Each structure stands twice: as structure tokens, then as C-alpha cells.
Amino acid sequence: MTTQHSKTPLEKLLAEMDKGGDFPALSSTIGEINRAVGDENSRAGRITEIILRDIALTKKLLRLVNAAHYGAFGGQPISTISRAVVILGFDAVRNVAVALMLFEHLQNHANVDLLRAEAIDSFYRGVLGRLLSSSAGVRDGEEAFISALFRDLGRLLARFHFFEQTERADRLAEEEMLDEQTASRRVLGASYDELGLAIARHWHFPSNILHAMAPIAAAPRKKANMSDNDRLQIVANMARELHRSVAGKTPEEQEHAIDVLYLRYREVAQISRESLLETAYKAAHALRAETALIDVNIGKSPLIQQLLQEPNGKTGAEDDASGEAAMPEEAQRESPENDATSLLAMGMQDMTAMMLGQFHLADIFKLVAELFFRTELFDHVLVCVLDRTSQSLVGRVGLGPHAAKMRGVFRIPLSFAPDVFHAATSKGQDILISDATADNIRDRIPEWHVDAFHAHAFLLLPIMINNQPLGLIYADKIDQPLQIPNHLLGLLKVLRNQAALALRQKL
Structure with missing residues (x-):
């Protein structure tokens, strides 16, 4: 005969809190x-x-981090979570x-x-x-x-x-x-x-x-x-x-x-x-x-x-009395959460600052993935790098609800295949597929991508060094067409070029 475990008062309280909300x-x-x-x-x-x-959490966290630490890094605001982790x-x-x-x-x-x-x-x-x-x-x-x-x-x-x-x-x-x-x-x-x-x-x-x-x-x-x-x-x-x-x-x-x-x-x-x-x-x-x-x-x-009333009854100073430097108003107005353009511009400054010192390529790739993802243009972002043993580009850094699963199956052989991935990596060609279900495109999408990703639209930006594909940035939209304003697409490509420069420095 088995006896049922009787919950302690603490267990009952935690179970009650877990019931709703x-x-x-x-x-x-x-x-x-x-x-x-x-x-x-x-x-x-x-x-x-x-x-x-949580985009709202991301924005609030960066505001607080910058308010607390502004001025500690040459007046350069921290514009990404990746950078905040590296610095703080x-x-x-x-x-x-x-x-x-x-x-x-x-x-x-x-x-x-x-x-x-x-x-x-x-x-x-x-x-x-x-x-x-x-x-x-x-x-x-x-x-x-x-x-x-x-x-x-x-x-x-x-x-x-x-x-x-x-x-x-x-x-x-x-x-x-x-x-x-x-x-x-x-x-x-x-x-x-x-x-x-x-x-x-x-x-x-x-x-x-x-x-x-x-x-x-x-x-x-x-x-x-x-x-x-x-x-x-x-x-x-x-x-x-x-x-x-x-x-x-x-x-x-x-x-x-x-x-x-x-x-x-x-x-x-x-x-x-x-x-x-x-x-x-x-x-x-x-x-x-x-x-x-x-x-x-x-x-x-x-x-x-x-x-907030001083002992003499007068309101205290408006500035932060914590003894830490507050972020100037101009810097707050230009903070990266305002829009995708300023986000990418600030992110490029972050990457440049990283590349001027000792850096790890993994940190660069994380920064790139975060910047692409935080534009809110894409559902998933993957940064792929060359696996020399298999001569394939494989997913290394990913963001999005199914990024972990996607990293495991994302593998692009460098050998010939009649699809858009080979076209992008063999020729160093940037490719934007706005509708992967279109009749003239469907046959150019490999089965592994159709089965695992179900993406309606995606962007491919190869990372080329000496005309050789050493990486690829993949970004998709699952249920909607992918519409990227030209000026933002240009900034995304510049960011890709910075990643290529970082990769070249490490060769």
C-alpha cells in the first residue's frame, strides 16, 4: 500500500501561486x-x-544599464544585450x-x-x-x-x-x-x-x-x-x-x-x-x-x-542623486531603441569598438544576430559559419522562438545544389525571397528547409572572404512577406560586411 505525499505548507503556497496569472x-x-x-x-x-x-524588457534593461553606467565607457551608450553581457x-x-x-x-x-x-x-x-x-x-x-x-x-x-x-x-x-x-x-x-x-x-x-x-x-x-x-x-x-x-x-x-x-x-x-x-x-x-x-x-x-521633499520642505534636485553620472538628454534621444535605423547605427559603433580591442568571433556573431533580430523585421535569425570538416555552413548563433531546433538542422553543403542557398554562397550573392511559396521559387528551396523551417520569406547574406563563403546570415519571416525598406537593407548589409572584416582579422 502506497501513501500519498502530503504537501508541506510551503509547497501548498507555491502550488497556489502557480495556479494562475x-x-x-x-x-x-x-x-x-x-x-x-x-x-x-x-x-x-x-x-x-x-x-x-521580450522586446519591452530589452529596451527597459538597456535604458537602466546606460543610465547607471553612462560615461564609464567613453560616453558610448551600450546598445545591445550582447554588448552589455561582454562589458558588465x-x-x-x-x-x-x-x-x-x-x-x-x-x-x-x-x-x-x-x-x-x-x-x-x-x-x-x-x-x-x-x-x-x-x-x-x-x-x-x-x-x-x-x-x-x-x-x-x-x-x-x-x-x-x-x-x-x-x-x-x-x-x-x-x-x-x-x-x-x-x-x-x-x-x-x-x-x-x-x-x-x-x-x-x-x-x-x-x-x-x-x-x-x-x-x-x-x-x-x-x-x-x-x-x-x-x-x-x-x-x-x-x-x-x-x-x-x-x-x-x-x-x-x-x-x-x-x-x-x-x-x-x-x-x-x-x-x-x-x-x-x-x-x-x-x-x-x-x-x-x-x-x-x-x-x-x-x-x-x-x-x-x-x-522627495528635503527635510527643509523643498523639493530635491532633479538630477540623479545616486552619485552616478546620468545619461545626457541627447544620448537618451539617440538611444538604440528609438527605431531600427538608430539601432543598427549604434550597433555598428559597438562592433567597431569591439574590433579595436581583443575580441572573440563568437561575441561578434552574437551581436550581429541580436541587431538583426531587434529590428523586429524577422521571426528568426541564424548566423552560420563554415565547418571545414564537412565543408558545410552550419548554424552557430540563433534567435527566435524555434532557433534552437533550427540551429540543429541548418547545414548548407558547399557542393553544388540547384537551390537559392548554393546560389548565394557560391557567387557571394545577397538574396531576398519575399514569397517562398511562389511558383517560380518553390523548386529552388531545398526540402530540408521546407520541412524544418516553414518560412514564408527569408533573407540570405553570405559572408565572403577572398571569394570563399565562410559564413552566412539567415533571417526569416514565418507567416508573412518580408518587406525591408531599402535603407535598412543597406544597413544590414553593412553590418554583414563588418562581420566579414572581423572574420578576416581572425584568419
Whole structure:
């Protein structure tokens, strides 16, 4: 006789959250990104591919990255996810992407102003973590940002998915003078902290983030061998408590709460009472600058509106008070998301900058694929390179919903075949097939392409070196004709020529 497994309270909560809405999709995507970061063999291309599925996310991520890092690279904005990964690293891009996805999820579920305010305040806690990072010896400000944002993940998602139960937990805490964790465990069967850690594990977050999300000792002591994970935990908890020290309090109550916070953390962080209060105000101004870039109205948060007023009652400066250089207005107007023309122009500048230093061809091909894909002209983009053993052009880098499958079957022999692929590669001829089903074209499309791709239209741009085909850029449209304005087609060909130049440099 077999006994059926009885779900734990945590498992029941996660199962309930997975039942509806976009939480399952959010979990799947964040889990994919975290697994990709942990896979050293394919992480760069995989992270880019996952993020590029969502054009809106891509645009917002690049705006935030450029606002935070503009000026660090000679005033040259970062125009592609591929370039952001190369310059900033996998973890930094992951952290910004996950923060944006979580924030979008919260905003979509906020059906009352109270929850919209809590979504904004969650982002504020992340900014606090970034600003406090150096005081505790944390080198990576973006890691501090995501750790501080996630420190209250359990309570935050419980508020959005189990609102009535959290209200009951609040009443219970007040009536019986219980702490928040005890009250939430009584009502939900698991504490907010336990729920948050369970979700983070479900999303495959690394051990350092999980460690930072755990509660800290009542009065943390400085240790001679304090680890980076311990410092990150200090920042995440300090940011959470600084937020609670100023939220919903009068100035006098804020001062008292900050005194308590200072005494609690003074041994493990280089802080003062004055610097803590100043950080609370600076974070509000930094938040205003960042949320403006992603089209979020922070007016729903009473706390942020209060903090945007300086202690003397005057509104603070309009510029970003985070101490980082804001992107000039001209650069924002010319940012690559405005249209396909500026996207390709900025991408070419990115590629030129890469080619002036030490570069890998794989990074060049990823950049090319991303730029083609982000024009939104194509459903799939594949960059193919020569496999000398089989004397075939094979798919190496791909973007689009079926790109992984397409890479596996895309193989163009260099030997003669009476089809458009051989015509393109043998003669170095650019070919645009606007309707692959037309009578005069159908017989020139090889069966392997018809069976595997089902493309209505496609573009072939061979990469030729000394009249020899060493690569090919393939881009298709599945259900519609492919209509490319002449000026954009010209820019795509210039981009192909840059890829050929990069390939020549490596020969």
C-alpha cells in the first residue's frame, strides 16, 4: 500500500501561486536565466536569447544599464544585450533583468493603490542596498541591489497573491503583539522569510543571494574572517531595516528608528546616523530617475513622495542623486531603441569598438544576430559559419522562438545544389525571397528547409572572404512577406560586411 505525499505548507503556497496569472511564466523565465548564468558553456548566448524574447524588457534593461553606467565607457551608450553581457558581466545583466521582470509582475497584479505603492517600495529597497553596499565592503552594487530587493520577497509576493491572509496576519501581530514572522507562520503555515527563500530556490538563485535573504543576528558583530556573503547579507538586511525606519513615520519617529539602526549595524558597516538618513533621501531621488526610464509612475508611493521633499520642505534636485553620472538628454534621444535605423547605427559603433580591442568571433556573431533580430523585421535569425570538416555552413548563433531546433538542422553543403542557398554562397550573392511559396521559387528551396523551417520569406547574406563563403546570415519571416525598406537593407548589409572584416582579422 502506497501513501500519498502530503504537501508541506510551503509547497501548498507555491502550488497556489502557480495556479494562475503570469507567475508560472515569471518563474520559468527567471529560472532559465539563473540556470544560463550557471552554465559556463552557453551562458552568454543563452542569456541574450532569453532576454530578447521580450522586446519591452530589452529596451527597459538597456535604458537602466546606460543610465547607471553612462560615461564609464567613453560616453558610448551600450546598445545591445550582447554588448552589455561582454562589458558588465553575466551576473549584472541577470540582476537587472530579474529586477525588471519582478517589478513588471508586481505592477501587473497591483489592483489597488496600496499594492502599487508596495511594488515601488520594493524597488526602493534595492536602490538602498546599492547605495549602502560600499559601507559594508560589498564591491558589486548591483548584487547588493538584487539582494536587498529580494530580502522581503516572501512578504512582497504574499501581499500580491494572498492579500487577505496577510491582512489577517497584520491584525494578529497587532492584537497578540507578535513579530511579523510568527504571525505570518500562524496564518499561512510558513513565515514570510521561509516563503521568500523557497521561491528564490525555486527560481534557482545562487547561494550568495539565498544567504543574503536570510535574517541576521540581533546585533551583528564584526568578524576577522567575514565573507563576501556575510557582507551581502548585512547590506540586504540593513537596506530592509532602513526602509522600515522611514516608512510611515513622522520625522521624530524616523530619527529614533535610525538611531536604533545605527547602533545595530555600526560595528559591521561604516555608517553614521546622518549618512543613513541622507541615504534614505538619496535613494528616493535615484529611484525617481530610474523609474522614469522604465515609464513607472512613483506617485502611488506616499513614502517616496515624502522623501522627495528635503527635510527643509523643498523639493530635491532633479538630477540623479545616486552619485552616478546620468545619461545626457541627447544620448537618451539617440538611444538604440528609438527605431531600427538608430539601432543598427549604434550597433555598428559597438562592433567597431569591439574590433579595436581583443575580441572573440563568437561575441561578434552574437551581436550581429541580436541587431538583426531587434529590428523586429524577422521571426528568426541564424548566423552560420563554415565547418571545414564537412565543408558545410552550419548554424552557430540563433534567435527566435524555434532557433534552437533550427540551429540543429541548418547545414548548407558547399557542393553544388540547384537551390537559392548554393546560389548565394557560391557567387557571394545577397538574396531576398519575399514569397517562398511562389511558383517560380518553390523548386529552388531545398526540402530540408521546407520541412524544418516553414518560412514564408527569408533573407540570405553570405559572408565572403577572398571569394570563399565562410559564413552566412539567415533571417526569416514565418507567416508573412518580408518587406525591408531599402535603407535598412543597406544597413544590414553593412553590418554583414563588418562581420566579414572581423572574420578576416581572425584568419
